[in-house]
Each structure stands twice: as C-alpha cells, then as structure tokens.
Amino acid sequence: MIILGIESSCDDTAVAVVRDGREVLAAQVNSQSALHARWGGIMPEQAARRHLLEIGEITHAVLTEAGLHRNQLDAVAVTQGPGLVGSLLIGASFAKGFALVPPAKPLIPVNHVHAHLFGALLSQPDMALPCLSLIVSGGHTNLYLMRDILDFELVSHSVDDACGEAFDKVAKMLGLGYPGGPQIEKMAWSGRAGRFPMPVVMKNNNNFSYSGLKTHVAGLCCRNAGKFSDQQIADLCYAFQEEAFRQLVSGIDRHLQPQIKSIVVAGGVAANKRLSELMVLRFPDHDLVFPRPQFCTDNAAMIAAMGYYLYHEQGDNKKIFSDLSWQVFSNYFQPRAPAPNTLPHPRLL
Numbered sequence: 563m564i565i566l567g568i569e570s571s572c573d574d575t576a577v578a579v580v581r582d583g584r585e586v587l588a589a590q591v592n593s594q595s596a597l598h599a600r601w602g603g604i605m606p607e608q609a610a611r612r613h614l615l616e617i618g619e620i621t622h623a624v625l626t627e628a629g630l631h632r633n634q635l636d637a638v639a640v641t642q643g644p645g646l647v648g649s650l651l652i653g654a655s656f657a658k659g660f661a662l663v664p665p666a667k668p669l670i671p672v673n674h675v676h677a678h679l680f681g682a683l684l685s686q687p688d689m690a691l692p693c694l695s696l697i698v699s700g701g702h703t704n705l706y707l708m709r710d711i712l713d714f715e716l717v718s719h720s721v722d723d724a725c726g727e728a729f730d731k732v733a734k735m736l737g738l739g740y741p742g743g744p745q746i747e748k749m750a751w752s753g754r755a756g757r758f759p760m761p762v763v764m765k766n767n768n769n770f771s772y773s774g775l776k777t778h779v780a781g782l783c784c785r786n787a788g789k790f791s792d793q794q795i796a797d798l799c800y801a802f803q804e805e806a807f808r809q810l811v812s813g814i815d816r817h818l819q820p821q822i823k824s825i826v827v828a829g830g831v832a833a834n835k836r837l838s839e840l841m842v843l844r845f846p847d848h849d850l851v852f853p854r855p856q857f858c859t860d861n862a863a864m865i866a867a868m869g870y871y872l873y874h875e876q877g878d879n880k881k882i883f884s885d886l887s888w889q890v891f892s893n894y895f896q897p898r899a900p901a902p903n904t905l906p907h908p909r910l911l
C-alpha cells in the first residue's frame with residue numbers, strides 16, 4: 563500500500579511517499595528556518611504563507627522523485643494537529659483537495675506527536691514491544707508506554723516548556739540563532755564541566771520541567787549583561803544540555819519495567835548525539851531505537867507511516883476515511899481523547 567504523507571504543523575513543509583509503512587520511496591522537507599531566523603523564533607503568519615506557496619510544488623517534486631502518478635497512490639495521510647493552526651490548515655486543506663479529486667483517495671488524519679514514534683519505527687519496524695517511547699521535540703516532551711504499535715499510554719510529560727523549546731530559548735538568549743538545539747549541541751562539545759552549576763529540577767518527580775532551567779540561564783545572562791566569552795558560552799551550553807538530558811534519562815529510568823526491552827527516542831531533540839551517547843551509557847542492555855537524522859525533525863514519512871497503521875487498524879470500517887469534515891486542532895490531546903470539532907472517530911490517535 564502506497565501512502566502520500568503531508569506535514570505542515572509548524573515551519574517545515576514536508577511531503578513523502580511511503581510503501582507499507584516502512585519503505586520511504588521519496589521524501590522532501592522545505593525548511594523555513596532561514597525565514598524565521600531573523601525573528602529568533604517562528605512567526606506563525608509567515609509560516610502559513612510559506613506553506614501555501616510551497617506545498618503544491620513539493621508534492622509534485624516528491625511524486626516525480628518516486629516515479630509515481632497520483633492514481634498509483636492508495637491513500638493520503640496528513641497532520642491534523644497539534645501545531646500552529648494557520649500552518650495546519652494549509653496542509654489539511656491541500657490534502658483534502660488532493661484526496662477529493664477523482665478517483666478519490668481515503669484521507670487519514672494523523673496526530674503529529676504520535677507520528678514522531680513512527681519516524682523511529684521506519685528504521686526499526688520490528689522493534690520488540692512493549693517499549694518506552696520518548697518524544698522530545700520543540701513542542702512536546704512526552705514519555706509513552708507503548709504496548710503495541712497503536713496502543714500507547716502517556717506516562718510522563720513536561721509540566722511547562724518542552725525540552726526543545728528550552729534549547730531554542732536558551733540559544734536565543736546566548737545569541738546563537740534559530741533553531742537553537744543544533745547550535746547548543748555544537749557549542750557544548752567544546753564546553754567544560756563544572757563551570758556553571760545548574761538547578762536540578764524534578765529530581766523525584768514523575769514528570770519533566772524545563773522553564774526553571776531556562777529561567778536560570780536567563781538570570782545568568784542578565785547578571786553578565788551579555789559579556790560571556792566564547793568559552794563561557796560553550797561551558798554554559800554544556801551545563802544546560804547535561805541537566806536537560808539528565809532529566810530525560812532519569813525519567814526513562816524511573817518508568818522502566820523488567821518486560822521492557824527497547825527504548826525509542828524520537829522528535830527533533832533526538833538528533834542530538836550527546837543524548838544518544840548518554841542513553842547508551844545509561845541503558846547498555848536495552849535495544850535503543852533512534853530515527854535516522856532526517857526522520858528526527860519534522861517530516862512527512864512519519865505521517866505516512868503512521869497513516870498506514872491507522873488505516874489497517876480500521877478493519878472493515880475504512881469508509882471513515884472518506885470523511886473530509888474534520889478540522890485541525892492546535893493543542894495536544896491524550897491518546898484516544900477526542901479532539902474538539904471532529905466527528906466521533908473510532909480511534910483518534
């Protein structure tokens with residue numbers, strides 16, 4: 563089964579074609595980072611306009627790259643939420659139009675956060691279950707107990723900022739540019755330990771928290787009035803990153819149970835090599851699954867891959883995918899809680 567995936571929840575316009583939920587036939591991402599860099603963060607209105615300009619062209623380019631005609635696609639999967647509403651609307655409206663053109667295709671709405679897990683499954687589709695799955699991105703820091711491919715329970719999450727968001731804000735304060743995660747990682751490699759003590763937050767707590775850490779760095783920046791040397795910035799990046807990741811690794815550790823043999827780490831922050839290093843050190847006996855770098859950050863292959871499993875899960879009830887009346891949603895919902903303004907869906911993931 564060949565599925566066209568479309569992703570536009572934030573500032574990346576992405577389209578991909580995936581066969582049977584695992585074989586990526588073509589995938590492209592148009593990053594808007596350069597556009598938003600001048601504001602040090604995403605300008606939602608500009609993001610939506612850019613999606614509108616690019617989505618048609620990139621879809622055409624992906625189909626050409628895969629050597630496929632529209633008629634050879636079996637279904638379309640698109641991000642329904644969470645994300646920036648303006649951005650989501652462009653992808654969803656385009657996908658609805660694309661699916662409606664005769665011969666009509668089933669249209670599968672997909673939850674962006676959960677789809678990140680499927681970015682990891684693309685590199686290891688036969689991973690041992692149950693597993694613990696951490697989604698660590700610019701918008702979410704969610705830990706799931708994944709019992710089966712579409713059966714996961716949220717066991718822990720950030721009570722305030724997402725981990726990636728804290729990376730972006732700290733990078734902005736240090737004048738490192740946007741997106742901040744890769745810049746902090748780069749600086750931290752030459753940072754020295756023990757120069758900037760960080761507050762240890764959520765030590766014995768079930769959840770994650772990043773706003774205190776971010777505020778601590780903001781305080782340091784104010785007190786030093788931007789007079790850090792390059793070495794001090796590197797030391798500060800190192801200290802911030804280590805504490806940010808200590809929380810993640812400890813959070814996973816707290817939820818490990820003997821039957822869990824594998825751990826998935828996905829989402830933009832999963833691209834960080836220091837995080838994978840720390841995971842390997844802490845969990846040497848577990849099967850650690852990280853997405854390939856291009857499927858860590860936002861992409862459409864993960865949307866198409868999750869769409870494949872959602873489609874098959876419906877059994878004989880596939881008529882549901884001819885419904886185009888659903889709307890996008892901006893906020894994250896716990897697995898299986900229905901999103902507002904959507905028709906009842908047997909299993910909204």
Ligand code: KG4
Nearest residue numbers: 699700701726742743744830831834859860
């Ligand atoms: O998954 P993603 O592309 O978008 C969301 O769904 O949010 O994640 C983007 C986030 C940004 O906050 C970015 O700074 C962070 O992932 N990120 C990183 C790295 N690469 C991207 N954070 C730390 N280290 C990295 N190498």
Ligand code: ZN
Nearest residue numbers: 678699859860
């Ligand atoms: Zn994402």
